[in-house]
Amino acid sequence: MPEYDAVLFDNDGILVEPTDRAVLRGAISETYAEFGVDPTSEEVEELMGVTLDTLEGIAAEHGLDPAEFWHRRDMNASEAQCELIRDGGKPLYADVPTLSELSADLGVVSNNQHRTIEHILEFYDLGGLFETHYGREPTLEGIDRKKPSAYYIERALTDLDTRNVLYVGDSGVDVLAAAEAGLDCAFVRRPHREGYELPATPAYEIESLEDLHAILRGDGGAFRPDMEPAT
Incomplete structure (x- = not known):
């Protein structure tokens, strides 16, 4: 048995x-750019292993809707990883x-x-x-x-x-x-x-x-x- x-x-x-962290940082930077934000390196890093409190703090700082901002972050991160997979990088x-x-x-x-x-x-x-x-x-x-x-x-x-x-x-x-x-x-x-x-x-x-x-x-x-x- x-x-x-x-x-x-x-x-x-x-x-x-594991996904190359540079790929995820690129997707996060792209997300900020979509919302007209030029992020610091710290703000990019904060959206890597994010908590809800951290996300809401970033959204409030830049006048963003946290749900909409996070959805785009996750969609961009997913697409970047799918492309990486297709290219043999994962x-x-x-x-x-x-x-x-x-x-x-x-x-x-x-x-x-x-x-x-x-x-x-x-x-x-x-x-x-x-x-x-x-x-x-x-x-x-x-x-x-x-x-x-x-x-x-x-x-x-x-x-x-x-x-x-x-x-x-x-x-x-x-x-x-x-x-x-x-x-x-x-x-x-x-x-x-x-x-x-x-x-x-x-x-x-x-x-x-x-x-x-x-x-x-x-x-x-x-x-x-x-x-x-x-x-």
């Missing part, structure tokens, strides 16, 4: 390589094909835009592999619903009709969101996460998606980290 009924995956840094990881051999239902839950996730699944012909997939909406509510909130994870669990699920991610917010949903998390220490410290201890720490085969068989003891939660 498999250890888990289903596995949910983060997208960036797990299925495809490839799949080499271990992704092994997921087709897993004996569990699969899904995707990402902090990236839902539109971007759909493009990735279509472009790489992965749609048939996953039972469900969620990215965030380009709305103010979508900002608050991104991980470490478990909002989209909970929606995926409803779709999968099970809570015996493993979440696979490459960041601290993935570990925290899994914990909020009451799920085990497998942290993948990709090369870009060398030396990266986690805010909590995941159930497993792996180096490749191929290691999931052993975990789903119930042989994941070798991947359980021997460390204390970061403070």
Whole structure:
């Protein structure tokens, strides 16, 4: 009997390589320009991993409607990433094909835009592999619903009709969101996460998606980290 009924995956840094931050900065600068704002480098950076309070502060400073401004920011960021994917700048990881051999239902839950996730699944012909997939909406509510909130994870669990699920991610917010949903998390220490410290201890720490085969068989003891939660 498999250890888990289903596995949910983060997208960036797990299925495809992370987006070059310069591409996102360019999309953000383009958004400011559309609203007649010449931003400082700090204002561009503030819209990278934005909070609702930060966004509303920027919008108030420049007399902008925060919902309209954010929608354009997210649409521009999504289009820039889709173009990057088409140009080969955001490839799949080499271990992704092994997921087709897993004996569990699969899904995707990402902090990236839902539109971007759909493009990735279509472009790489992965749609048939996953039972469900969620990215965030380009709305103010979508900002608050991104991980470490478990909002989209909970929606995926409803779709999968099970809570015996493993979440696979490459960041601290993935570990925290899994914990909020009451799920085990497998942290993948990709090369870009060398030396990266986690805010909590995941159930497993792996180096490749191929290691999931052993975990789903119930042989994941070798991947359980021997460390204390970061403070």
